[in-house]
Amino acid sequence: xxxxxxxxxxxxxxxILTASDLLSDVLLLAGFQVKKSEVHGMSQRxxxxxxxxxxxxxxxxxxxxxxxTDYILAFEKLEALxxxxxxxxxxxxxxxxxxxxxxxxASGREKYPQHIxxxxxxxxxxxxxxxxxxxxxxxxxxxxxxxxxxxxxxAHMEIDQQLWIDAIGKKVPPRFKELNLKAFEAGFRFRx
Amino acid sequence: MAKELLSGNEAIARGxxxxxxxxxxxxxxxxxxxxxENVVRYxxxxxxxxxxxxxxxxEEALGASFTGARALVAMKHVGLNVAADPLFSASYIGxxxxxxxxxxxxxxxHSSQNEQDNRHYAIAAKMPLLEPADSQEAKDMVIExxxxxxxxxxxxxxxxxxxxxxxxxxxxxxxxxVPPVPEYKSDFFKRNLLPGNARRRHVLVEERLKKLAAFxxxxxxxxxxxxxxxxxxxxxxxxxxxxxxTFPDAHFLKITMPYPFPVNLFRQFAASVDTIYILxxxxxxxxxxxxxxxxxxxxxxxxxxxxxxxxxPKIIGKDVFPLLGEMSQDVIQASLGLxxxxxxxxxxxxxxxxxxxxxxxxxxxxxxxxxxxxINSRGDIxxxxxxxxxxxxxxxxxxxxxxxxxxxxxIEKALAKADKTIKQVAVIGDSTFFHSGITGLIDxxxxxxxxxxxxxxxxxxxMTGHQENPGSGxxxxxEDAPRIDIxxxxxxxxxxxxxxxxxxxxxxxxxxxxxxxxLRSEPSVIVVRRPCIxxxxxxxxxxxxxxxxxxxxCKLCLRLGxxxxxxxxxxxxxxxxxxxxxxxxxxxxxxxxxIAFVDEKGLHSSTITLExxxxxxxx
Numbered sequence: 001x002x003x004x005x006x007x008x009x010x011x012x013x014x015x016i017l018t019a020s021d022l023l024s025d026v027l028l029l030a031g032f033q034v035k036k037s038e039v040h041g042m043s044q045r046x047x048x049x050x051x052x053x054x055x056x057x058x059x060x061x062x063x064x065x066x067x068x069t070d071y072i073l074a075f076e077k078l079e080a081l082x083x084x085x086x087x088x089x090x091x092x093x094x095x096x097x098x099x100x101x102x103x104x105x106a107s108g109r110e111k112y113p114q115h116i117x118x119x120x121x122x123x124x125x126x127x128x129x130x131x132x133x134x135x136x137x138x139x140x141x142x143x144x145x146x147x148x149x150x151x152x153x154x155a156h157m158e159i160d161q162q163l164w165i166d167a168i169g170k171k172v173p174p175r176f177k178e179l180n181l182k183a184f185e186a187g188f189r190f191r192x
Numbered sequence: 193m194a195k196e197l198l199s200g201n202e203a204i205a206r207g208x209x210x211x212x213x214x215x216x217x218x219x220x221x222x223x224x225x226x227x228x229e230n231v232v233r234y235x236x237x238x239x240x241x242x243x244x245x246x247x248x249x250x251e252e253a254l255g256a257s258f259t260g261a262r263a264l265v266a267m268k269h270v271g272l273n274v275a276a277d278p279l280f281s282a283s284y285i286g287x288x289x290x291x292x293x294x295x296x297x298x299x300x301x302h303s304s305q306n307e308q309d310n311r312h313y314a315i316a317a318k319m320p321l322l323e324p325a326d327s328q329e330a331k332d333m334v335i336e337x338x339x340x341x342x343x344x345x346x347x348x349x350x351x352x353x354x355x356x357x358x359x360x361x362x363x364x365x366x367x368x369x370v371p372p373v374p375e376y377k378s379d380f381f382k383r384n385l386l387p388g389n390a391r392r393r394h395v396l397v398e399e400r401l402k403k404l405a406a407f408x409x410x411x412x413x414x415x416x417x418x419x420x421x422x423x424x425x426x427x428x429x430x431x432x433x434x435x436x437x438t439f440p441d442a443h444f445l446k447i448t449m450p451y452p453f454p455v456n457l458f459r460q461f462a463a464s465v466d467t468i469y470i471l472x473x474x475x476x477x478x479x480x481x482x483x484x485x486x487x488x489x490x491x492x493x494x495x496x497x498x499x500x501x502x503x504x505p506k507i508i509g510k511d512v513f514p515l516l517g518e519m520s521q522d523v524i525q526a527s528l529g530l531x532x533x534x535x536x537x538x539x540x541x542x543x544x545x546x547x548x549x550x551x552x553x554x555x556x557x558x559x560x561x562x563x564x565x566x567i568n569s570r571g572d573i574x575x576x577x578x579x580x581x582x583x584x585x586x587x588x589x590x591x592x593x594x595x596x597x598x599x600x601x602x603i604e605k606a607l608a609k610a611d612k613t614i615k616q617v618a619v620i621g622d623s624t625f626f627h628s629g630i631t632g633l634i635d636x637x638x639x640x641x642x643x644x645x646x647x648x649x650x651x652x653x654x655m656t657g658h659q660e661n662p663g664s665g666x667x668x669x670x671e672d673a674p675r676i677d678i679x680x681x682x683x684x685x686x687x688x689x690x691x692x693x694x695x696x697x698x699x700x701x702x703x704x705x706x707x708x709x710x711l712r713s714e715p716s717v718i719v720v721r722r723p724c725i726x727x728x729x730x731x732x733x734x735x736x737x738x739x740x741x742x743x744x745x746c747k748l749c750l751r752l753g754x755x756x757x758x759x760x761x762x763x764x765x766x767x768x769x770x771x772x773x774x775x776x777x778x779x780x781x782x783x784x785x786x787i788a789f790v791d792e793k794g795l796h797s798s799t800i801t802l803e804x805x806x807x808x809x810x811x
Contacts, residue, residue: 047547149287
């Protein structure tokens, strides 16, 4: 199998690294060779965060090449646009329909771009927007939005649903298990 | 054995466990921090500790090695500059128990002030260098390093990079070796580097390098991978992975021990190909050795097909590939003109998302005041370096750990010679002050400086993810420890009369102290105290609210650069209640009193004073 690439992006504090860990665990359970990269440090102070996951029969680089990523899972709309160049022309862009003003916008020095969805549709093979933050708040915890997004990704990948459920069970503390399974379900069953 | 997905740093820690390491020390620094944070998982069998800086950490590991114990010390690349003094001595002394030094380099400067290539240190200090290409190798190299260290009586340097440290891949777990039982035996000629002893040791160091060169030729992790074409790729570290993706048909010489360089292995490899691409991040270390290896007269590569000396293959290295930044499949292809990296969407057209001080950060009020009072600040290394970015824009210089205080003194003295002065302060965090700020402050006092040093004491090493330090009252292993009080240290220990303490949230008190102390013609220290807000997330205070009727859109609160504050279409302030920590700093800077605390009944009220608010049940 040709190596496939997934890029997860968003804002520091949104649970991106937990999501990419979970994804890697599932892919390992599914029998693939998996490599994952992430960047720590400065990016955790409200800056943009990227994590990439690559899987297949034999994976060398943990990083995808520009224009060769199969899926982008964006936790924030502006970050989806920022990373769109990584996506292959036929690639799928899964986006949390959520805007988080970066500091230059919040302080009034710059404007948050309009019509991100329209731009993404021109640049990606397929674009799906999901109100993951709102759905997570409805489930009672905004932090579960990352697992909702993972659920949406799972619905687009051909991996046994049970493997995702098993991996969530192993990854999250018992008291959050029910919430996270519900979150996964909400993302998995989401239809735009 | 079980396989687990581990980061390179976790794999180093696992390697330390399996190799029978019993002592590990480090000073935190991205991308190396998680090494010791994971070693401590094995605290039943490994003593793990934070040194106050990289030099102390390395010397402690060297001491442990004296007893025959296997020791590991980890740091980020610039940390090895701090530890360079013991590094060179350790090379002469050698290792009784294994001494493993991990340097995590940061090509691309994800969170560093430079992208120095620490492989140079192995060459300069004359010790073997290992460069793993993934997590499995990171673990394996610690085990190999222990063997090499004890066989050849040498410290071993392992170079990680941001990508190898922070990438995850499958690692096969193994059993722990039984560690040697430590015992201190005196060895004066080996460990006391008096010049007479050191001269004898240097002879042994040079002999050791020759033996290690022969070892490198047969080291099983310096491997040839056969390809189909007469193209060769010589690569180390994560560049090997990028190379395998880019040149699927090439022959590969994967170099895991770049120093001493496997000269003979390389020459054999060179004879089998017409072109060699050398892939390595930052400097041409392998390339230099490779070119030298083919320059020896009469020892050119033999080509059996032609029955004699063949022309040397063409070497493509840093003449084509960049010295700057990280390598990647894209960088390799673009360098060779095989891929156009012009993006289909121009990211320069959208707002950047720079990191910022957190909502409720106890450093914000200081930088806000420095900015308003136009005080020039000498910065240092930590979260607070973010005070350099707009809108706080209150940091003029940032050099290296501890340099805020010393550069301040240099500026002051140089200007004084010309009867000039500027309003300036040094800003340094608690951990950085312990690391290498104390010595600078002693310089200020001793040399009769009169500048002001601001120490931001949030009781933790925050930037790298909250590691304990001498002011935290806890050790890496979670034990209680004596808490070194910076105010007492400076006032009572160094005898600095003008030492003041102020609450990081008290905007007015900070303002007045800065005003008064920058005018003083004696040295002074202001310790701005308040624990890191991220440590107090659980005890969240109520968010503040804006009374839009009172808000005059003056935007003063936006100058705090607080991520929780933005403005609406009319320019009125807005507070994001999810992000707001309730620190109350914005309420103090709001001239029309439009930002208010919320009292326990949840009512909108501007009657609570800061004093009541700060003294309440909030910490």
